[in-house]
Amino acid sequence: MKRYGGNARAIAALVREAEVHRDVYVDPEIFELEMAHLFPNSWVYVGHASQLAKPGDFITANIGRQPVMASRHTDGSIHVFYNRCPHKGVKIASEPCGNTGKFFRCPYHAWSFKTDGSLLAIPLKKGYEGTGFGDTQANEGLSKVRNVVIYRDFIFARLSANGVSFEDYFGESLSTIDNMVDRSPEGKLAVQATPIRYMHTCNWKMLVENQTDTCHPMVAHESSAGTAVKVWKREQGDSTETPMAVQLYGPFMSPYEFYEQSGIRIWPNGHGHTGVANSIHSNYSDIPGYLDQMVAAYGEQRAHEILGEIRHNTVYFPNIMVKGAVQILRNFIPIAVDKTLVESWVYRLVGAPDKLYERALMYNRFINAPTSIVGHDDLEMYERAQEGLKSNGNQWVNLRRLYDGHEEQDVTAVINGTSERQMRNQFHAWAKFITMGMDKRIEAAE
Template sequence: MKSIVSTAAGDWVRPDSVHRSAYVDRDVFDAEQRRFFGATWNFVAHDSQLAKPGSYVTLDLAGRPLLVLREGDGSVGVFYNRCAHKGTKLYTDEAGEAGRMLRCPYHAWTYKLDGSPLGIPLRRDYDLQALTDCEAGRGLTRVGAVRNYRGFVFVRLDAQGVGFDDYFGASLVWLDNMADRSPTGRLQVAGGVIRNVMRCNWKMYLENINDSVHPVSAHESAGKSAKAQWEESRPPGQAALPMAVEQLLPFASGYDFFEGMDAEVYPNGHSAMGVSVSSHSAYAQPAGYEEALNAAHGPERTREILGRSPQNVVLYPSIAIKGAPLAMRVIRPLAVDRTLVEAWSFRAEDAPDLLLQRALSYNRLVFSPMSILAHDDVHLFEAVQQGLQADANPWVSLHRSFDPAELEATGTQHCKGTSELLMRNQHRAWSRFMNTMEAE
C-alpha cells in the first residue's frame, strides 16, 4: 500500500470520510506518534494513585516511557523515565514507592524528587565542571507541560503548544460533573484496572465510543438475552432492577432511543453523547446520597450533577468517561494495528459504596475481555482492520447526518445521538494537529 504521509495532512480527511491510510499505514502511525500525540493533551494518571512523596506510576505514551511522581512539595511531576546517564529506565514496575530519592538500578545515580541530580558513585573520577555543564549532569527531563485537573493528570509532551484550558474548553464540565458526584469533590481509583489489547487501530475504538447505531445490531443478542432472562426470572411484583439487568437492558433499545440522545461536540475532537438522556439516566440514587450532595454543593448544583449522566464523554484522544457509573476508559495506541484499552473504576469520597459497585459491575459487564458485550466489539474492530487491507474503495464513510454548515461552525455544536458528527469532529482535530505539526 502506498503511504500518503508525504502528502498534506488535509488529504487524509475529507468533510465526510477518512482515508484508510489513517488506520492501516505504519508510516502514518509513526508520524502521529511524533506529531499528534506530542501536541495534544493526554491523560497519564490520577493523583489518588500517588499517596505520598516518592509514590510513582509508569506508562508509555506515544512510544515514550514516562514516570509520574509525587514530588517532595506534594505536586505531581511527570518526567521521561530514563536515567540521565545511560538512558536506563529508572523504574519498570507499574507503580511503587521510591522513597526520599530516585535511584537508577544500573550505576546507582540518584536524583531528588524534583528530578535534580543528587549523587553519583565515584564522583571524584569525573571532571565536575564538565559534568555540571553537560546534559547528563542536569538531571531528569520533564515533559513539556503538566496539568492536574480535579485529580486527573494530563501532559502535553511538546514544550510549546496549545494550553490546557484552550485545548479542552467546555468539555471540562464533564470532569467536574464526575468529580462532584463526591460530596468532597474528590475521586479515588479503586478496584483495579481491566486491560484489553485489541488488534485494531486506536481511532476505530474512539469512533465506536461515539457510535450509537451499532448496539442495535452488534449487541442485539446480549440486550435481548438480558431482557428475556429478567422477564423469566423476575419475582412477582418486583419492580427494582438488579444492577446487572439495569446496566444491560438499554442495549436492547432500538434506533429511536439512541437517536434521541442529544449530543455535543467541542473543538479539538472532544464530545459528549447522551447529554439529556442516556442508558444511565434512570439509575436509582442510594438513600441519603442526594441529601449529602445538597449539603455539599447546594440544590442547584446537585440537580445539574445528577440530571446529566451522558452515555459517553470523550476527552480526545486519551480517555472516555461515564459519570453515573464512575467509569473511565483509557486508550493507549501500541502499533498501527494494536490498541490497549484500560477500564478504570472510581470511588467517590464520602459517597455510598453503591456508586463504586456500579462502576465495577459496568466495567466487568461491558468492557472486560470476557464480557458478553466487549467480544462483539473486538471482533468487529479486528474485522475492520483486516477488511481495510482490501484493494477496494480506500475511503471510510462518515456521511450520516452530514451538514456542510458544520465545517464553518465554531465552539460547541449540538446534534442528535446517531449523528456521525462526533466522529468527523475527531478526525478533523487529528488532521489539523497533524497538519500543523507537519508545517512546523
C-alpha cells in the first residue's frame, strides 16, 4: 500500500513539533523515499582524503542506495563517481579500498577509464564507429558526482544536482571537524586501519538520535559502565592511578546534573552536539609530551583553546557522528528500514604521541564494536524499540523533553544538555530534506 510516495504533505505530517510518527522508523515505503530523496538531497560523508594517499588509490561507499567510489587522479585531484561501468553496469570496484594503478579497467569487457573517470579505451573501438556512440552517456566514462566538497580532508558529496550548498548546509557545525583536525600538531589526520563494523537490526535514525540522548547512559549503561566502576572500586587495591579503560567507561555513569549543565548546541539543517561546557571526555589523563607538541605548533593560547574544546558527540545530519576529542567518526549506513550497518572509524592525529591513538582505538572497541558491552546495551534498546513500535496502542514517539512551545527552526542555540531539542532539530531537517523538490521531480517523471 503506497501512502507516502509523491505526497510531500503526508510525509511532513509525520513530524509534529515534538512528536514523530512511528512510520519514520518502521515503514518500508518511507525508507525507500529516504533513499530516493533524503540522502541525495543531503551532503553525505564518502571518506577521508588520507585513504587516497597516492594516485590510483580508490575507496567505495554508498550514498543511500547509490554505489559510489572516490579516487585520487594522477594530478592529485580527488574525484567521486558512480561505481558502475557505463557499458553493462558492472561495478568497477568491488573492494572497500585499493589502488587501481594508472587506470580503472572493467573486469567484464575491459573498458578502461582514467582515474578522473573519463573514458580511456574500449577494445575493438572500431565497432562503435558510425553507431552514434559519441552522443551517448557511455562515451563520457564513469558518471560523475558533480557536487563534491573536500573539507579539511573530509570528502562529502551531494547527489542531487540542485540543493543547499555545502557551506549553507553545514555552516558553523564544521567547527567540530576543525577541532578534531587541529588536535594534530601538524593539522592533519590519517586513517590507518579498517573501521569496526557492527550490524544493527534497527532503523538508522535510532542510532543518530541516540548520539545526543543524554538521559540514557546512566540507565541503559548501568550494566556495563556501572559494573566497570563497581569492579574497579573493589579490585583497585592500593592503586592510585585509574587505568585508561576505567577512565573511558566511568563517565558514562555521570548523573543527570552533569549532562544538564554540560549543554547541547544545535545548528540549522539538523546538526548539533552534546558537551558544550564540558563532556564525558573532559577528565582523561594527559598524555606525556602532547601538550608541549601542541604549544610548539600553535602557541600557548591557541593550543589551550583547541584542547579546551572537549565536545562529546556531534551529529552531522543525516547519518554521521564525530567525536573530535577522541578522533572517531561513526557512519550509520542505512541498509533496510530495520537494518543499519555502523562503521566506526578512528583517525590518527599525525605527529601526536602513540598513546592518543591507542586511547582512540580502545574507546572504539569498548563502545562501538559488536563485542562491546556498551554496544550490547544500546542495540538491545534499539531492537526492542523496532519491535515495540509495531504496537498500534500509540503511534507516536514522544520528543517533548524541555520543549517550550514555540521553538524556532534552523537556528543556532545552546540549551540544557538533557533537552530532546537536537532530536526535534533532526526531524525538522528530515522533513525538509526528504520532501525537498519531491513534487517537482514527480512532475518531471510524468
